[in-house]
Amino acid sequence: MAKLNPFDLYDIQSLLTEEELMIKDSVARFVDERAMPVIAGYFDDAKFPSELIPEIAEMGLLGSSLEGYGCAGLNAVSYGLICQELERCDSGLRSFVSVQSSLCMYPIHAYGSEDQKQRWLPGMAAGEIIGCFGLTESHGGSDPANMKTHARREGNDWIINGSKMWITNGSIADVAIVWARSEEGIMGFLLEKGMEGFEARTIKSKMSLRASVTSELYFDNVRVPETNRLPNVTGLKGPLGCLTQARYGITWGPIGSAIACLEEVVNYTADRILFGRPLAANQAIQIRLADMARKITAAQLFSLQLGRLKDAGKMQPTQVSIAKWNNVRMALDIARDCRDILGGSGITTEYQAIRHMLNLESVITYEGTETITYEGTETVHQLVVGRELTGINAF
Ligand code: TGC
Ligand code: FAD
Numbered sequence: 001m002a003k004l005n006p007f008d009l010y011d012i013q014s015l016l017t018e019e020e021l022m023i024k025d026s027v028a029r030f031v032d033e034r035a036m037p038v039i040a041g042y043f044d045d046a047k048f049p050s051e052l053i054p055e056i057a058e059m060g061l062l063g064s065s066l067e068g069y070g071c072a073g074l075n076a077v078s079y080g081l082i083c084q085e086l087e088r089c090d091s092g093l094r095s096f097v098s099v100q101s102s103l104c105m106y107p108i109h110a111y112g113s114e115d116q117k118q119r120w121l122p123g124m125a126a127g128e129i130i131g132c133f134g135l136t137e138s139h140g141g142s143d144p145a146n147m148k149t150h151a152r153r154e155g156n157d158w159i160i161n162g163s164k165m166w167i168t169n170g171s172i173a174d175v176a177i178v179w180a181r182s183e184e185g186i187m188g189f190l191l192e193k194g195m196e197g198f199e200a201r202t203i204k205s206k207m208s209l210r211a212s213v214t215s216e217l218y219f220d221n222v223r224v225p226e227t228n229r230l231p232n233v234t235g236l237k238g239p240l241g242c243l244t245q246a247r248y249g250i251t252w253g254p255i256g257s258a259i260a261c262l263e264e265v266v267n268y269t270a271d272r273i274l275f276g277r278p279l280a281a282n283q284a285i286q287i288r289l290a291d292m293a294r295k296i297t298a299a300q301l302f303s304l305q306l307g308r309l310k311d312a313g314k315m316q317p318t319q320v321s322i323a324k325w326n327n328v329r330m331a332l333d334i335a336r337d338c339r340d341i342l343g344g345s346g347i348t349t350e351y352q353a354i355r356h357m358l359n360l361e362s363v364i365t366y367e368g369t370e371t372i373t374y375e376g377t378e379t380v381h382q383l384v385v386g387r388e389l390t391g392i393n394a395f
Contacts, residue, residue, distance in 0.1 A: 110233075169213055191219070324368065339353040
């Protein structure tokens with residue numbers, strides 16, 4: 001019998017097109033040769049590896065699924081595979097690409113004027129302009145409808161006041177997509193670095209996503225011209241539409257983290273001799289490894305079908321919620337279990353498991369939290385699915 005690939009037990013590779021496989025392989029090569037050797041150092045130092053941005057851009061990974069304006073125009077499955085390979089290295093690397101692509105370039109592409117697209121997208125695809133996405137506020141990210149950041153019209157300008165919290169790329173961004181409430185509804189604005197009254201402060205002491213920049217944004221009477229407002233969307237569906245794009249990519253990313261963790265412990269348990277035999281020779285260890293492989297396989301099938309639905313123009317937000325909920329929980333559980341199997345070695349960043357585990361604590365929180373407790377399960381994605389099943393909005 002042919003030997004199976006332990007990290008692709010259902011031969012998902014055979015379901016990919018030649019182009020999709022080529023993209024996956026080239027990102028995997030970049031990750032193995034350029035990103036893996038440096039990532040633990042950046043995580044330890046709590047720094048974002050900006051040295052990698054030019055190569056990420058050169059490979060066409062920024063705004064990869066958008067058409068025109070210097071973007072690669074790849075399909076959704078390719079974008080997913082890019083996220084998976086990047087997150088096999090670190091969630092922070094995938095976060096950078098998710099935010100730039102799905103949360104900044106996507107809204108400019110989908111809701112922006114032609115002038116805005118011409119002005120921002122080619123530089124963002126080239127990695128020369130960095131973006132961030134400001135939706136969450138400190139009083140409660142799960143409920144963005146309750147936003148306090150406010151925009152008031154004054155002639156041909158808008159005056160923006162308020163603040164945003166937990167913003168990926170905030171302090172390194174040249175442009176921020178800021179969602180604010182106005183008398184005409186929730187609107188998106190392009191705030192440029194250096195605008196008077198606009199300040200970004202890096203959040204320190206994070207124990208998660210240390211190789212990613214997370215910031216607070218402050219707006220004190222920031223004057224923004226009407227030409228910097230996204231003209232083609234009003235209402236919460238603007239930011240929520242972006243989240244659907246980003247969450248889709250996030251369903252793929254943690255599959256990469258989980259594979260990295262499993263691969264590490266498969267190797268570790270083969271070499272570690274305890275009680276006179278390899279750790280991997282114990283049933284109790286094999287059952288844990290098998291359970292990880294089972295969960296990864298299910299997650300791979302979720303994301304691939306989701307990607308095929310997206311490419312066919314049929315993907316629904318509820319389907320994204322199910323996959324985000326399942327796949328991030330899967331990866332977090334695997335990373336925690338791998339950390340444990342590594343014993344004491346598992347508590348330093350010499351091994352990957354603890355870094356992935358800590359990162360995934362953010363990934364499960366951002367883009368809609370999902371918490372499973374022994375008492376019950378009641379958070380954003382679970383309630384989205386519950387609403388689909390019952391027709392009752394329980395938020
Ligand atoms: P609801 O009243 O249902 O909808 C309001 C309007 O939005 C439309 N809509 C969507 N459109 C596109 N995609 C979706 N997923 C959509 N969900 C809703 C809806 O049709 C409606 O349109 P219209 O025309 O009728 O006005 O909204 P709701 O209040 O019921 O929503 C509740 C809830 C909890 C689902 C929503 O508020 C939510 O998703 N909360 C979580 C917020 C969140 O995920 N924030 C993430 C911030 S960004 C981030 O974390 C980036 S981290 C990235 C990284 O570093 O990688
Ligand atoms: P809260 O909304 O206060 O939720 C707290 C807890 O209550 C959670 O466990 C939640 O599941 C639970 N809960 C909430 N509602 C219910 C309910 N109805 N029933 C039961 N339980 C409920 N935001 C951006 O806008 N842009 C970014 O770039 C960005 N990047 C981020 C990067 C990092 C590293 C992190 C950690 C966050 C980032 N976020 C970003 C913010 C993120 O989206 C929010 O943290 C998330 O939406 C949750 O909001 P909160 O932290 O205010 O938690």
